Amino acid sequence: xxxxxxxxxxxxxxxxxxGKPQAKANSGKGRSSRVEPTMGRSVGVxxxxxxxxxxxxxxxxxxxxxxxxxxxxxxxxPRGSRAGGFLMGLLWWGFVACLWGGIAVIGVIVYYGAQLPxxxxxxxxxxxxxxxxxxxxxxxxxxRGQTGGEAVTYRELPYYVPAxxxxxxxxxxxxxxxxDPIGLISVALESVQAGxxxxxxxxxxxxxxxxxxxxxxxTLGRKVQExxxxxxxxxxxxxxxILELYxxxxxxxxxxxxxxxxxxxxxGISARNLSLGQAAMLAGIxxxxxxxxxxxxxxxxxxxxxxxxxxxxxxxxITAEEAQAAQIDPSQSVRTRVAGSEDxxxxxxxxxxxxxxxxxESDVVVQTTIDFKxxxxxxxxxxxxxxxxxxxxxxxxxxxxxxxVDGTVRAMVGGVDYQTSQYNRAVxxxxxxxxxxxxxxxxxxxxxxxxxxxLAEDAQFDYNGWSPRNASGKYAGTVTLRQGxxxxxxxxxxxxxxxxxxxxxxxxxxxxxxxxxLTAVPSIALGTQEVNLLELTSAYAPFANGGFGVxxxxxxxxxxKDGTELxxxxxxxxxxxxxxxxxxxxxxxLKTAVEVGTGKGANLGGWDFAGKTGTTQDAKDALFIGYTSxxxxxxxxxxxxxxxxxxxxxNVPAAIWSxxxxxxxxxxxxxxxxxxxxxxxxxxxxxxxxxxGQVAIxxxxGQxxxxxxxxxxxxxxxxxxxxxxGQxxxxxxxxGQYVPAAATAAVNQPIQTGQMVDPSTGQPVGQQIxxxxGxxxxxxxxxxxxxxxxQIxxxxGxxxxQVVDNGQAIDPVTGYPLQGQTNGxxxxxxxxxxxxxxxxxxxxxxGQxxxxPSAPAQQQQVQPPAALGQPVPIENERSQRTLMxxxxxxxxx
Numbered sequence: 001x002x003x004x005x006x007x008x009x010x011x012x013x014x015x016x017x018x019g020k021p022q023a024k025a026n027s028g029k030g031r032s033s034r035v036e037p038t039m040g041r042s043v044g045v046x047x048x049x050x051x052x053x054x055x056x057x058x059x060x061x062x063x064x065x066x067x068x069x070x071x072x073x074x075x076x077x078p079r080g081s082r083a084g085g086f087l088m089g090l091l092w093w094g095f096v097a098c099l100w101g102g103i104a105v106i107g108v109i110v111y112y113g114a115q116l117p118x119x120x121x122x123x124x125x126x127x128x129x130x131x132x133x134x135x136x137x138x139x140x141x142x143x144r145g146q147t148g149g150e151a152v153t154y155r156e157l158p159y160y161v162p163a164x165x166x167x168x169x170x171x172x173x174x175x176x177x178x179x180d181p182i183g184l185i186s187v188a189l190e191s192v193q194a195g196x197x198x199x200x201x202x203x204x205x206x207x208x209x210x211x212x213x214x215x216x217x218x219t220l221g222r223k224v225q226e227x228x229x230x231x232x233x234x235x236x237x238x239x240x241x242i243l244e245l246y247x248x249x250x251x252x253x254x255x256x257x258x259x260x261x262x263x264x265x266x267x268g269i270s271a272r273n274l275s276l277g278q279a280a281m282l283a284g285i286x287x288x289x290x291x292x293x294x295x296x297x298x299x300x301x302x303x304x305x306x307x308x309x310x311x312x313x314x315x316x317x318i319t320a321e322e323a324q325a326a327q328i329d330p331s332q333s334v335r336t337r338v339a340g341s342e343d344x345x346x347x348x349x350x351x352x353x354x355x356x357x358x359x360x361e362s363d364v365v366v367q368t369t370i371d372f373k374x375x376x377x378x379x380x381x382x383x384x385x386x387x388x389x390x391x392x393x394x395x396x397x398x399x400x401x402x403x404x405v406d407g408t409v410r411a412m413v414g415g416v417d418y419q420t421s422q423y424n425r426a427v428x429x430x431x432x433x434x435x436x437x438x439x440x441x442x443x444x445x446x447x448x449x450x451x452x453x454x455l456a457e458d459a460q461f462d463y464n465g466w467s468p469r470n471a472s473g474k475y476a477g478t479v480t481l482r483q484g485x486x487x488x489x490x491x492x493x494x495x496x497x498x499x500x501x502x503x504x505x506x507x508x509x510x511x512x513x514x515x516x517x518l519t520a521v522p523s524i525a526l527g528t529q530e531v532n533l534l535e536l537t538s539a540y541a542p543f544a545n546g547g548f549g550v551x552x553x554x555x556x557x558x559x560x561k562d563g564t565e566l567x568x569x570x571x572x573x574x575x576x577x578x579x580x581x582x583x584x585x586x587x588x589x590l591k592t593a594v595e596v597g598t599g600k601g602a603n604l605g606g607w608d609f610a611g612k613t614g615t616t617q618d619a620k621d622a623l624f625i626g627y628t629s630x631x632x633x634x635x636x637x638x639x640x641x642x643x644x645x646x647x648x649x650x651n652v653p654a655a656i657w658s659x660x661x662x663x664x665x666x667x668x669x670x671x672x673x674x675x676x677x678x679x680x681x682x683x684x685x686x687x688x689x690x691x692x693g694q695v696a697i698x699x700x701x702g703q704x705x706x707x708x709x710x711x712x713x714x715x716x717x718x719x720x721x722x723x724x725x726g727q728x729x730x731x732x733x734x735x736g737q738y739v740p741a742a743a744t745a746a747v748n749q750p751i752q753t754g755q756m757v758d759p760s761t762g763q764p765v766g767q768q769i770x771x772x773x774g775x776x777x778x779x780x781x782x783x784x785x786x787x788x789x790x791q792i793x794x795x796x797g798x799x800x801x802q803v804v805d806n807g808q809a810i811d812p813v814t815g816y817p818l819q820g821q822t823n824g825x826x827x828x829x830x831x832x833x834x835x836x837x838x839x840x841x842x843x844x845x846x847g848q849x850x851x852x853p854s855a856p857a858q859q860q861q862v863q864p865p866a867a868l869g870q871p872v873p874i875e876n877e878r879s880q881r882t883l884m885x886x887x888x889x890x891x892x893x
Contacts, residue, residue, distance in 0.1 A: 125212060127151055127248060131353060132365045133346050135372040136556075140264070142346035147249075149261025150363055150561075152271050154244040160276050160317065161259065162243055164283035167311040170204040174239055178205040178230035205230040208246050252282060253289030253296070266294055268337030276318070277326035280308035281334075298334040341379035344414030344424050345370055349554060357558055357566045364566065367557040374411040377663045378402060381656055382413050386637070389652045394645040395622075395637050399425035400656065401537040402633040402664060407550030407573070410631070410664070412534075425636065430516060430530035431621045434614030435488040435598070435649065436634075437527030439590060440509040440539070442485050442493070444500040446582045447508070452482040452589050456496075458489050466522055468494040471615065485589045486597030488613065490526055497525030511577045513539035513549060527614060537625055537634030543590065543610065544627035546674045547583045549574030580674075587675035594626065601654040602626055604661050608672040611657070613649025622647035624654045629671040631664055633657055708741075 128146035135141050143149045154162060166173045172180050180203050202210070209229035233242055252262035262282050263271040274282070284304025285292045294301035309323035318326075328334060349366055357364070382398045390396050402411040414424035423429065445454075458476045460467060468490045475491065476483075484492030497505055502520040509518065516531045518524060534552055541550040550573055558567035578586070590610035593599045598613040602624065611626025620642045625634040635653040638645060647653070687696045687705040696705040708717045708730070718731040720738055729738035 124245065126362075129360045130363045131350055131360065132363070133349050134365065134367050135342075135370045135375070136368065137372060138367075139372050141342045141368065141370060141372075143261060143264060144346055144350040145360075147257040147261055148255060149258045149264055151248045151258065152260050154240045154247075156272050157247075157259070158272075158274060158276075158279070160312070161271065161274055161279045161282075162247065163315075163317040164276075164279045164308055164312055165243070165247065165286070166204070167315045167317055168280075168283040168308045169207075169286055171311070171315055173204050173243070176203060176205075178232075178234035179203060179227050202226070203230065204246050205233050205242055207250070208242055209233055211249050212245070250286060251289050252285050253293035264337070266336045275326070276322065277305065277309075277328060280312065280326060281305040281328075284308040294334040294336050298336075299330070301334055302328050302330055339418045340376070341382075341413045341415075341418060342370070342372070342375055343418045343422070344426065345375070345412050345554065347414075347422065347424060348412070348427050352555065353558075356555065363561040365559050365561065366555055367559075368554050369408045369410060369556055370412075370554065371410045374402060374664055375413075378411040378413050378660055381659050381663075382635075383416050385652055385656050385659075386416050393647050393652065394643070395639050395647055397425060397638060397640055398656070399429070399533050399636045400633065400660065401426050401534050402631060402660065403537060403541065403550075403552060404631055405541050405545035405550075405627070405629065406548075406571075407538055407541055407552050409534075409552055409554040411660075412554075421640075423640070425640075426533045428532070429640075430532050431636065431638065431642075432529070432616040433527040433531050433536050434616040434621060434623060435490075435493075435527055436536060436612050436614030436623045436625050437509070437529075437531075438485060438488065438493045438525065439543070439586065439612055440512060440514070441497050441500070441505050441525045442481065442589060443512070443578070443582065443586055444504045444508040445481065445496045446585050447579075448500050448504075450481060450496075452480060452585050454481045455479070456481060456484060456492050458484065458491050460491065461495070463494070463498055463522060466494075468523075468526065482589045482592050483597075485612075486592040486595075488593075488598045493525045494522060498522055509539065511549065511574070512542055513551075527616070533623075533634050533636050536623075537632055540611075540625050540627055540634070541632050542577050543583065543586055544629060544632050544673060547576050547578035547580060549577040584675040587673055591673070591675075598648075598650045599624065599626065599654060601650045602658050604628065604658060604665065606670055607661075607665060608670075609661075610673055613654065615648045618644040619647045620644060622649050622651075622653050624649045624657045626654075626657050626661070627673065628661070628665065629673045630668055631661065633661055633664075635660075 130147055130150040131144040132150055133141045133144060170176075170180070172182065206226050206229075209226050209232075213225075213229055237245075247259040249258060251257055252259070252265075254265055256262045256265045259271040259282065262285070263269055263274055263278070266282070267274070267278055269278075281294060281301055281304065284301065284307060285294075287304075291297055292300050292304045306327055309318070309326055312318045313320045313323040345368065349368060353360055353364075353366075378400050382400055386396065386398045396416070398413070398416055400411065400413040401409065403409045412426050414426045414428075415421050446452075455478055458470070458479050460469060460475065470490050471488070476487075476489070479487075479489070479492065481492065481496075483489075502522055502524050505524055506518045506520055513535060514531055515535050516529070518529050538550055538552045542548055553569055555567070556569045557565065559565050587610055590612060591608075593613070594602050594609060594611050599611050602609070602611060607628050609626055609628045611624060614623035614625070615621070621636065621638045622645065623634065623636050625632070627633070635656045637647055637653050637656075687707060697703070698705045708719045708728075719741065720729050720731075721727070722729055722738075728741045730741045731737075732739045
């Protein structure tokens, strides 16, 4: 029912004349009537009487009533209606635009989302493995790998570390769903006002998605995919897990990835120990790591730290007072970690990893041999001497390698400043060793039969167009080989190299530990072929340890992060490389070199030491390699571009060596270097099983069988260990009591007797020994046999059929004496009176083998090339040294 109110029904209305209702004209000020839409002919203006039962159209005469004229107010449309229509239109079109925009967004998301792999294949990629490198005491040297630091968990960090990142990077992180719409709108408005993009709008989750799955391209498609992946991450991982992924994989500048790497690089501490101020500074780096890190731009880093702290206070993570207290004063400098020489060690260790354990697939921990105190002492000494002497002598670089006599590397300096140059001059660089190579030439000569007292002529000569000269331009005439090495006389060394052949020199150098390729030319005698400092230093170790070759070692153990052992170092080595009697001769000469020769600038209070200097042409390289019974150290100084200096091996290199070795030997028990008489010194030797040729295993302990041999006599020595002190004791045959062993050497090569020996008795296992002869029972026909069952000629004491000369075995291939191999029972003892190896003979009366002094050999002389004349002997050795001091006293090469 249409309920309508006419004009007559209103309160106060007057009835129309004639009793008929009359329409009341609108004045424009009254309330307008409701107008209903009609179908059919258009309606111009809807008024109340037309909608409330007034006279029908077509009155008397069939004509419609005349429409009364309307005033101006009646014709004017109300303002409210116009404004309302505009607003409704705006809302309508806004809705339409949003609808189509939403459809377009959905279309874009579907389009770019379809380009991603199926979501059931999405997975967090493994983080690149980290190599954690530790010193011998367990302290951290460095982290290596693509990230430069190991991963840390969210729970390991102080609360303010993740708080600083959230406050600085994504303050609504804990509440959004991976994408922050409010943040997007805020950035959009800022950018419109500024006329340019002011800042990024990516959330932490989006950054994780980008870093894990996508390329850094700034395209619409990449941003859409980033948002899709961010939502997926939020649905599958907790907020803590996502933030942990972010902190361990985000870039912090200076080649660091992850919060641990950043903390170690900038502050030298673990992220677990970051202070509030340090955490805020790291968080401030993230928007632009190359521009805000404290190493490159400390002033900007301080400003970014202030902003991070203010954001943390604003978000309620810390108080304003805490923020103020944690700020760095802009007038102060940022104290960051300075990369030290230990980073050269870390680089070296990293380069060895593949060779040790193959491809690295997960985090590993590497235990090294580095003594951190020695490392820092070496670094400081090298830097100080280069800084003080370099400008005066024209050089700016230095390197040092220090190792125990068994090859265990304790310190290595690859340059004066790792931050400036990561080039390792101790391992990677190869330079001419100069005169430090000469001991290998002399060793080859000693093995051929020369002695330190052999005479040679120091004079110029020509050999196939090669004319070696002494560095000083002075020549002493006839000198001993001892003097020739001590004063580094080039002509003497050259004559020896020609005589023994350059190939023999190479063979000796290789046996001692030189691994670089060498060419067999006469000039090799003067150290003209390049080697690195590490191999050169290790090649001197046999002089210091009793004649045993070493392999430089810096890694003792590698294990996975869960403790699984991946590698364990071994004590195995090349074995004996110098016969004891030859070793004594070499150490005698090398001691002379530091007492009165070119190395006299070196000193080491209270310790017996030896060594050799080296200076190359134009003093481009200056070296000193020296050793004690405890340690070997090599020093190199020069310039990377091999420019001329005024250095010599006997000045600054010897000074660095002396200062470092003095610190390194503090607190150690003084002991002499090997040489002279070996009587009383013990050598531990492994025992071979004759059936298998392998090291024999003690059935009682399951350990390799070893025995100690008297280095002077070559005979087994009965030993035991003091249970209270762990000290090795030896049985004194005279008293029947155990006494402390005088000195011991490292485990030697296995005893080549083919006979198992009982370590407790020193006697062969399962073999009856004749107490009268000391030989195994079982000889036939009156002929003695040794432990191998080889028949011994009673007349010579040598195996039957073997060529001998004066009781010494001769190598049938070279015709040279086989040093220390007189009868297969061990090295010959040294005669204290003559310094020569004794001879083993068989007493015709008893048939027993006995050592007797060798007949003094006629004094040998170096045979110079043809047409150079014969040297004239000089008899008084002491006067020779005095003369040499007068001639070469100022020489330090």
